[in-house]
Amino acid sequence: MAGLHMIRSYLSESEDSDTQDESKINRDEVPSSGKNLLQRFSVPESILSFKGTKHDEDVHDDPSQHDGRTRTFKHERGNWATLVYINYAGSNPIHSWLRKLPQQIAIKEDLKFYTEFHLSLTRCLVLKFHWIKSFVESLQKLCQSTGEIVVEFRDLKVYCNEERTRTFLGIRCEGRNKLLEQFVVNIDKILAEYQLPSFYEEASFHISILxxxxxxxxxxxxxxxxxxxxxxxxxxxxxxxxxxxxxxNCKIGNKMYTFPLKQRYT
Structure with missing residues (x-):
């Protein structure tokens, strides 16, 4: 199986560098030994379909089906959209306050209110298929060595994405005793091993509400x-x-992972 993963990883990385679809490879240009290798080590359908989208299906971005939102990066086979974050369930007083917000903001734009809330700890990342296992293991190990974090609420702040295509209103947050900030620094160290971008240099932790x-x-x-x-x-x-x-929490493609932090002993 290790050899199979190496072959699949090599083909996947070749796709990324050449932006060439496997189905368009000219088999006549492949040496006979290479043809035999491809035939002998054909990748099982169970692996090719692991990400929940058929491996030979082009994914088209249709903003009309996502309230006008567009992808910030192109979908490519073997690339998995990834986000590490904290779930926030909210409370009855906060939910009650949110229901009254539409009457308090008088602008003509169509405001969309979130019904589920989270606090991002990474940017939206792109993981290669063959990185997933080691990335998940590293994140799990970090969580096992990190004690419970207390997040403190601050004021509201307006944010806009880098493409200037969407604007957000969020509740700004900070970690008590800077434990949240240190945890993100440790996540960034993991990301550096894969040459993935770290969290924003001047991070402003927040929970988006609309x-x-x-x-x-x-x-x-x-x-x-x-x-x-x-x-x-x-x-x-x-x-x-x-x-x-x-x-x-960590969402990788259509897979969800949850890692408990180290329990606080009394």
């Missing part, structure tokens, strides 16, 4: 004083200043 298409940073910034005042009153009234993190 978004809209385009760059409307200036418009949303105008509403921040009012929104922060109402959110701060929720914090004070219900003592909602932080939440504890006991596990880390």
């Amino acid at each position: 978004w809209c298409l385009g760059d409307v940073t200036e418009k949303l910034n105008a509403w921040l004083p009012t929104l922060n005042e109402s959110l701060n009153s929720i914090y004070a009234e219900h003592f909602l200043h932080s939440f504890e993190v006991s596990k880390i």
